[in-house]
Amino acid sequence: MAAECKHFVAKHQIFLVVYAVLFLFTQHTSAKNVLIIVADDAGFESQVYNNSVCKTPHLNLLARQSVVFNKAFTSVSSCSPSRSTILSGLPQHQNGMYGLHHSVHHFNSFDQVRSLPLILQNAGIYTGIIGKKHVGPEYVYPFDYSETEENHSILQVGRNITYIRKLVRRFFQKSSSRPFFLYIGFHDPHRCGHSHPELGSFCEKFGDGITNGTGFIPDWKPVYYNPKDVKVPYFVPDTPAARADIAAQYTTISRLDQGIGLVLHELYAAGHLNDTLILYTSDNGIPFPNGRTNLFDPGLAEPLLVSSPHHKEEWGKTSESLVSLLDIVPTVLDWFQLPYPKYKLLKKSVTLTEGTLLQCLQATVFMRSPCTIQCAQSVLTSINSFATSTTRCLSQ
Numbered sequence: 181m182a183a184e185c186k187h188f189v190a191k192h193q194i195f196l197v198v199y200a201v202l203f204l205f206t207q208h209t210s211a212k213n214v215l216i217i218v219a220d221d222a223g224f225e226s227q228v229y230n231n232s233v234c235k236t237p238h239l240n241l242l243a244r245q246s247v248v249f250n251k252a253f254t255s256v257s258s259c260s261p262s263r264s265t266i267l268s269g270l271p272q273h274q275n276g277m278y279g280l281h282h283s284v285h286h287f288n289s290f291d292q293v294r295s296l297p298l299i300l301q302n303a304g305i306y307t308g309i310i311g312k313k314h315v316g317p318e319y320v321y322p323f324d325y326s327e328t329e330e331n332h333s334i335l336q337v338g339r340n341i342t343y344i345r346k347l348v349r350r351f352f353q354k355s356s357s358r359p360f361f362l363y364i365g366f367h368d369p370h371r372c373g374h375s376h377p378e379l380g381s382f383c384e385k386f387g388d389g390i391t392n393g394t395g396f397i398p399d400w401k402p403v404y405y406n407p408k409d410v411k412v413p414y415f416v417p418d419t420p421a422a423r424a425d426i427a428a429q430y431t432t433i434s435r436l437d438q439g440i441g442l443v444l445h446e447l448y449a450a451g452h453l454n455d456t457l458i459l460y461t462s463d464n465g466i467p468f469p470n471g472r473t474n475l476f477d478p479g480l481a482e483p484l485l486v487s488s489p490h491h492k493e494e495w496g497k498t499s500e501s502l503v504s505l506l507d508i509v510p511t512v513l514d515w516f517q518l519p520y521p522k523y524k525l526l527k528k529s530v531t532l533t534e535g536t537l538l539q540c541l542q543a544t545v546f547m548r549s550p551c552t553i554q555c556a557q558s559v560l561t562s563i564n565s566f567a568t569s570t571t572r573c574l575s576q
């Protein structure tokens with residue numbers, strides 16, 4: 181077992197080194213694709229956001245090839261509404277998704293909404309979704325390649341990273357030489373004690389290969405934490421129960437993180453590491469008191485990494501720009517250089533209220549590192565002319 185563990189660690193370390201080198205030294209091409217990775221109820225449990233306990237080597241690597249946004253927010257702290265904003269670019273009260281999509285809740289976006297996958301599909305881009313979708317109706321959010329909770333167990337398509345890896349590989353085989361838009365909705369690190377208590381409060385036992393009857397995910401090497409060591413967020417009471425929950429949450433984050441590593445490896449294997457805009461975020465805050473579903477900072481603040489192969493000079497920087505998940509649609513349209521369609525919703529013309537994040541990637545004046553304070557001050561002397569073109573990157 182120890183030998184297997186060492187082999188696994190060595191294998192992943194080799195992957196990380198290979199990606200780092202390939203990310204750095206290959207030139208971007210004229211082809212353009214998009215990969216969006218959305219975690220479910222994830223927060224800032226990563227070294228990317230200064231959590232030194234929860235180990236996320238693959239997210240760390242992606243962050244080194246990204247601009248890391250420190251002030252990204254969803255417009256609503258609930259799953260389906262937030263995902264509808266990611267995929268429509270319209271706030272939940274404008275696109276109609278006021279509540280959860282599934283089961284008795286039965287919320288849907290308005291029939292006339294022109295979602296991102298619909299716009300891209302009409303433009304000839306091959307669209308795919310793997311994992312959690314949780315929005316509808318289908319004709320508003322159509323994908324050419326759809327492997328979701330609607331045709332799979334959400335555990336398999338959202339948490340079984342070996343299965344996800346195979347679905348990603350099949351997507352790339354089917355996309356052929358067409359430009360693509362791939363949206364991957366991990367179900368980790370969502371709670372699951374309400375539906376599968378036998379798998380632990382965060383499904384941390386699912387596929388661990390240890391617990392009888394929970395299966396085995398070959399690509400996952402679970403990472404376990406002592407509750408005494410976890411970092412309890414300031415908004416959560418520091419109790420033994422909370423610490424045990426956070427330790428379980430961290431273990432499922434190891435599955436999310438290793439799943440992201442597998443997805444990036446498939447992207448590399450398909451030859452698209454250097455022509456693909458990659459975004460990583462979450463839909464809402466962590467499922468703890470004051471987090472998910474609350475109109476407080478911990479419910480609305482989201483991790484956001486944007487890795488553009490066309491902005492390598494900005495990699496590794498952090499941004500204090502105030503941005504929103506509503507920025508994702510205009511960002512993807514900007515990347516593909518596609519216009520937002522003219523149409524009406526409830527008899528009113530629809531316009532996107534937010535803007536592209538690609539401008540923010542270039543707005544180095546607002547980056548903290550490695551740009552020094554002196555650097556920022558010198559650029560601030562030309563703030564007036566700068567602000568006319570990138571005001572949204574300063575504040576919203």
Ligand SMILES: [Ca+2]
Binds near residue numbers: 464
């Ligand atoms: Ca969620």
